[in-house]
Amino acid sequence: MGPLVPEVIGNELNFIVALFIGIAFGFILEQAGFSSSKKLVGLFYGYDFTVLRVFFTAGVTAMIGVIALNHWGLLDMSLVYVNPTFLWSAIVGGLIMGLGFVIGGFCPGTSVCAAAIGKIDGMIFVGGSFLGVLIFAEGYPLFENLYLSDAWGNVRVFDSLGMSQSLFAFLLTVVAVGAFWVTTFIEKKVNGEINPEFKPVKLYYTLSAIAVVIAISAFALPDRKENLLNKISDEKFINSNNIKLMTPDELAFRILDEDKSIQIFDLRSKKDFDSLSLPQSNNYTFESLFEKTANKLLSLKNKKNVFIADDEQTAKKGAVLAIMLGFSDIYILQGGMEQFKKDIIYFKMPGIANSQSEKDTYRFRTKASNIFPKLIQESKEKNKSSGDKKPKRVVGGC
Amino acid sequence: MNEKKYMNPYLAGFFLGLILLATIYITGRGLGASGAVKSVYTTIVESVFPGYTSNAKFYQEYGKEHPGNPLKNWLVFEVIGVIIGAFISGLISNRLKFKLDFSPKSTAKVRIAGALIGGLLFGFGAQLGRGCTSGAALSGMAVLSAGGLITMAAIFGGAYLFAYFFRKMWI
Numbered sequence: 291m292g293p294l295v296p297e298v299i300g301n302e303l304n305f306i307v308a309l310f311i312g313i314a315f316g317f318i319l320e321q322a323g324f325s326s327s328k329k330l331v332g333l334f335y336g337y338d339f340t341v342l343r344v345f346f347t348a349g350v351t352a353m354i355g356v357i358a359l360n361h362w363g364l365l366d367m368s369l370v371y372v373n374p375t376f377l378w379s380a381i382v383g384g385l386i387m388g389l390g391f392v393i394g395g396f397c398p399g400t401s402v403c404a405a406a407i408g409k410i411d412g413m414i415f416v417g418g419s420f421l422g423v424l425i426f427a428e429g430y431p432l433f434e435n436l437y438l439s440d441a442w443g444n445v446r447v448f449d450s451l452g453m454s455q456s457l458f459a460f461l462l463t464v465v466a467v468g469a470f471w472v473t474t475f476i477e478k479k480v481n482g483e484i485n486p487e488f489k490p491v492k493l494y495y496t497l498s499a500i501a502v503v504i505a506i507s508a509f510a511l512p513d514r515k516e517n518l519l520n521k522i523s524d525e526k527f528i529n530s531n532n533i534k535l536m537t538p539d540e541l542a543f544r545i546l547d548e549d550k551s552i553q554i555f556d557l558r559s560k561k562d563f564d565s566l567s568l569p570q571s572n573n574y575t576f577e578s579l580f581e582k583t584a585n586k587l588l589s590l591k592n593k594k595n596v597f598i599a600d601d602e603q604t605a606k607k608g609a610v611l612a613i614m615l616g617f618s619d620i621y622i623l624q625g626g627m628e629q630f631k632k633d634i635i636y637f638k639m640p641g642i643a644n645s646q647s648e649k650d651t652y653r654f655r656t657k658a659s660n661i662f663p664k665l666i667q668e669s670k671e672k673n674k675s676s677g678d679k680k681p682k683r684v685v686g687g688c
Numbered sequence: 689m690n691e692k693k694y695m696n697p698y699l700a701g702f703f704l705g706l707i708l709l710a711t712i713y714i715t716g717r718g719l720g721a722s723g724a725v726k727s728v729y730t731t732i733v734e735s736v737f738p739g740y741t742s743n744a745k746f747y748q749e750y751g752k753e754h755p756g757n758p759l760k761n762w763l764v765f766e767v768i769g770v771i772i773g774a775f776i777s778g779l780i781s782n783r784l785k786f787k788l789d790f791s792p793k794s795t796a797k798v799r800i801a802g803a804l805i806g807g808l809l810f811g812f813g814a815q816l817g818r819g820c821t822s823g824a825a826l827s828g829m830a831v832l833s834a835g836g837l838i839t840m841a842a843i844f845g846g847a848y849l850f851a852y853f854f855r856k857m858w859i
Contacts, residue, residue: 293716305765307714312769314707315719319770320777322700327789327803328858329694333844334851335859343697344704345826351705352830356712364713371717373819373828375835380824383817384839387810388846392854394806395789397821397843398814399721399770401807406771407778410788411803418807419722423729425808426815430746437816447834458832470698497698 291585292365316403325404327395327411334392336480339473346466347497357459361514363615366582375450377440394418467498515580518614522576522607533609536596536621538630539651542658544594545569545665553587555579557599557608558627569669571598579611588617595619601626635662692781708830717762718827722814724767726750730758763823794857802857817842 332338404412554571790799828836
């Protein structure tokens with residue numbers, strides 16, 4: 291499950307990855323003609339819409355790819371950097387960049403490309419951008435209020451507009467395709483002819499058609515997460531599944547035995563988990579089972595994954611969800627946490643045992659009820675000191 | 689030898705989209721450019737005026753976000769790659785040449801001043817807007833960040849707004 295950094299690809303190797311990504315990025319920018327300021331500003335005077343075509347195609351491709359990877363559970367969006375929104379600095383900064391674009395004829399990435407192939411104006415632009423950073427850095431106290439005002443956090447645009455991700459992605463794709471279509475007419479009018487550099491009209495239509503089909507399919511596909519969450523709220527469906535049960539005695543025995551193959555997924559509320567949690571257990575919600583932390587644990591081999599909740603039914607929902615997500619060796623705690631508390635943690639001898647096995651059970655439970663409060667206290671302190679174990683979002687942006 | 693033609697823009701865009709997608713899948717972050725300028729700039733200030741960076745607020749906040757050597761930064765490596773990649777592309781397409789590009793109706797002086805002022809404005813704006821066309825607009829669009837899309841609209845909207853006043857430099 292992505293992102294691959296930092297587990298699959300270490301932080302040091304990531305720099306090498308950056309270098310290779312940069313090579314591909316620079317190569318494509320230059321091949322697209324972004325090393326020429328004349329080509330870049332053509333967008334603003336109507337004689338060359340290359341920038342719009344490249345930019346929108348790239349944005350839409352990546353956007354649909356991200357949605358698809360997330361949709362199929364291959365990318366954990368909660369770990370991907372989403373540029374934070376600071377309303378006024380985004381608008382004012384953007385307008386200043388727009389002004390810089392028409393005066394300078396480049397943006398930072400393209401100026402580097404231009405400089406790399408010997409364009410002197412590109413090199414001067416890069417030098418100018420250092421001066422721009424200098425002014426910002428030295429004058430920072432002056433701009434700080436504007437820089438930090440109206441902070442919305444790492445919001446995603448469809449959430450702030452109150453629409454679904456698919457709908458927004460679909461509309462954006464339609465706008466992009468519409469812009470591709472309209473700009474060919476503008477270009478023709480301004481230049482008096484079709485841009486002679488390329489006129490594969492058939493290719494335009496084919497690519498546009500493919501983009502529309504992909505956009506429609508992204509729109510029409512039901513969201514996997516929502517779909518699965520709906521499924522597990524259906525009691526009938528849950529009851530039709532058979533999940534292996536683990537008795538409180540077995541779980542207690544394995545915990546006391548320090549059995550390392552046990553992984554406990556506690557689905558109770560955060561509050562209950564904080565006040566009383568079993569050793570070797572982690573707190574999850576149905577939602578967080580989709581994320582990378584849970585995925586990593588669940589995909590470990592030779593482990594017994596025990597789902598616990600206040601009652602058996604809730605644990606079963608989590609277990610069914612884990613199975614639908616493709617994981618195995620799933621167990622649920624019989625009778626839920628309530629039963630475990632009654633049988634083990636707060637065990638009281640009900641009377642005289644009737645048989646040898648009952649006697650053994652009672653003896654074990656008495657012993658366990660003496661040890662468990664200590665273990666629970668230890669685990670509580672451990673949870674506190676380790677703090678929030680969730681992996682952090684990558685820090686990205688410029 | 690003549691310069692080769694540029695790549696079909698839709699094809700280039702598609703490849704660029706795939707590169708961006710791979711970047712997000714592998715690293716969890718998008719592409720960028722202006723951030724590297726900031727890293728290099730901070731390093732220069734630190735080596736020319738040692739100690740200065742620990743006093744001014746801008747550098748303090750930068751240091752908080754990026755502990756360690758400012759040059760050991762993802763974007764710095766990426767931009768080094770951009771230089772190499774663009775150079776290779778220029779080499780195979782016969783576009784490697786020291787040259788100042790300017791419109792026949794304009795002059796070299798105007799172009800030099802324009803590039804300097806434009807770079808300055810873009811560098812400044814990218815700091816204020818937390819990213820440039822790559823880091824904020826393109827990468828922001830891929831993850832549908834509200835801020836990224838607002839910045840994108842402001843960059844292109846601003847450029848159209850001001851384009852008329854600078855038309856003599858280009859057409």
